[in-house]
Amino acid sequence: MSGTEAPRARRVAVVGAGLAGCLLATLLGRRGVEVTVYERRPDPRIAGAERGRSINLAISARGLAALEEVGLREQALERALPMHGRMVHPRAGGRHAAPDFQPYSADGRRAINSISRAELNAALLDAAESTPGVTLRFSRRVTGVAGGRLMIDGVPGDAADVVLAGDGAYSAVRGSLDGIEAGQDFLEHGYKELTVPPRDGEFALDPDALHIWPRGDSMMIALPNLDRSFTCTLFWPRDDFAALDTPGKVRAHFARHYPDVAGLMPALTDDFEHNPVGSLVTVRCRPWVREVDGTLVALLGDAAHAIVPFFGQGANCAFEDCIEIDRCLTETGGRWDLALALYQDRRKPNTDAIAEMALDNFVEMRDRVSSPVYKVAHAAQHALERGLAGRYVSRYELVSFTTVPYARIPARVRKQNLILAAVAGALTLIAGSAAALLGRALCRRSRRSR
Ligand SMILES: Cc1cc2nc3c(=O)[nH]c(=O)nc-3n(C[C@H](O)[C@H](O)[C@H](O)COP(=O)(O)OP(=O)(O)OC[C@H]3O[C@@H](n4cnc5c(N)ncnc54)[C@H](O)[C@@H]3O)c2cc1C
Structure with a gap:
């Protein structure tokens, strides 16, 4: 203006x-x-x-x-x-151990920066x-x-x-x-920043993503920097920070909960000890x-x-x-x-x-980003966005990739979800009726052929 x-x-x-x-x-x-x-x-x-x-x-x-x-x-x-999606890092072990890339937009092209x-x-x-x-x-x-x-x-x-x-x-x-x-409403969680430096002069993690280690009640995220390092932010309940009061405890905790990144943080214990815990208000x-x-x-x-x-x-x-x-x-x-x-x-x-x-x-x-149900819903949302271009837009896209006033977003998302639920309900009804009709037709045919 x-x-x-x-x-x-x-x-x-x-x-x-x-x-x-x-x-x-x-x-x-x-x-x-x-x-x-x-x-x-x-x-x-x-x-x-x-x-x-x-x-x-x-x-x-x-x-x-x-x-x-x-x-x-x-x-x-x-x-x-640019970060085109989130890279979700599960805990190690099991068959879902590999990080999972979830694009932010339906076309995979939009990025936050x-x-x-x-x-x-x-x-x-x-x-x-x-x-x-x-x-x-x-x-x-x-x-x-x-x-x-x-x-x-x-x-x-x-x-x-x-x-x-x-x-x-x-x-x-x-x-x-x-x-x-x-x-002023303070979360019981605070935050602390840590660093993943470059490895052999290159990014140690994929720089095209915002990395998330979801751990239920807490999480860590990492965003890339131009010098090829990542700044990680731990969002933990404050008592959890206080509980890790020796370098040994810090190392053991990271090896257990963030195993794929712990080895990429040579200054972990030093950062953990010296960087302040910030408040979230x-x-x-x-x-x-x-x-x-x-x-x-x-x-x-x-x-x-x-x-x-x-x-x-x-x-x-x-x-x-x-x-x-x-x-x-x-x-x-x-x-x-x-x-x-x-x-x-x-x-x-x-x-x-x-x-x-x-x-x-x-x-x-x-919490939710790592659940299989969330992943299916996320993929379905993007399929809808592609199929109903402009008429179905996810909350993430509305917040991050448009300037639609924030206040309009919750109502719009609720309306979209209601329509979707109605369509899904109608499709289930139609599929159910079609299956019943088909069943009856097959019965008649098998009676006639006896
Ligand atoms: C961990 C964390 C991560 C974040 N990540 C993001 C993100 O990814 N994207 C995003 O959009 N936002 C993010 N934010 C939020 C973002 O940092 C703030 O919303 C933003 O900085 C607000 O800008 P501001 O100018 O209102 O306040 P500030 O940036 O806090 O600036 C306030 C200024 O006022 C000065 N000041 C304070 N008191 C006085 C005084 N008494 N007299 C004179 N000067 C004073 C301060 O020194 C400062 O320069 C994050 C916040 C946190 C805590």
Whole structure:
């Protein structure tokens, strides 16, 4: 979206130079809005990426559509590794021991893209910095908004008419606002990142897939990196991490539960001991827009609606927020109060929907994907998609390969499934009646021939 009119607010602040904050600042700068971005960290392009964040991200249709708006789609894709499906790794033993490749799309051609978070953030920072009207301020920790000013480390700082808070799942701005109902639901699972380095200079696993080791209550996944390594993420109940308190226990556990990859991780015990356990949180809050002493404050991205990462949609969804804010400014002629209210009304049902789908996908990934019933259903779904092109589209495709609003997806999938169930029922009835008719005809014929 690119409107030409300048919104009527002179001092606009974006809090957080993460993925959403940088994209939004760039979009606003291109509209002619003067915007200052305040980031708690030093410039990550100089200081290096923060440890403990996910190293790579799966970016799909929604994220790419948003990046296209600021001319970054192709640049992102050039540095991305496409993953055309999931490679499901069973436990060793038995006749199903070989990994099973499940394409993401019916035609096998669509892919989600493994992209380095640090590189994507750096590209977005470059884009924001080179946009006229955008100023970046690093090492500025915003702690709230009061008296028409941003509070920086608790001290009144620059004046601001509009504050757009993209300061992440544990948003300090959100925490400082009165009248916001904000719930944080933590999964009992945490996550820890490990590495599979290149083997003889090549990828040690197939780089065209997102690898999954589903283990019922827990799982590990791996996404490829450009340096031919893989970043693995363990999603385990927190107590399980704590239970492996010696290198010997770590090695034994991996040899037993992840036997095909344990030998590909030379730094396993070191990584396991030193890499932090991250939290997985769903943030449900409302409203997203408040007025504080005359300053309009709005939340976006994880600050408004952090979700668990099992659909690979958090960043994609945060990018969509930015596009929607830009679109609402265009539609309201740059009236921030109207635009932000409209943004909230449009986005909230969508982010609620993806939050639930992401939680649901955890069960699918850690448990269902390895069951024979799931595999048959998955193949049948793709056959239907090919046969009923455009009329039957799986939930995965709708979420990852389209920009259909998330809120429309659950109802559409339910409707498709009802129609399918009715068709399957009718076919069973027809087949049953045909079999009965055939049976009667054969009986008559055999009576006549006696
Ligand atoms: C393990 C894991 C895997 C994930 N995988 C994927 C994936 O594959 N695909 C996907 O789309 N999403 C994924 N996500 C989600 C994704 O990381 C987030 O949804 C995304 O980063 C949200 O962007 P954001 O800009 O809202 O927040 P952030 O990226 O968290 O950025 C917030 C910024 O604000 C800054 N900040 C924080 N507090 C302050 C303050 N007080 N003052 C100033 N600045 C502040 C931070 O330093 C940071 O730069 C994953 C998340 C996790 C945890």
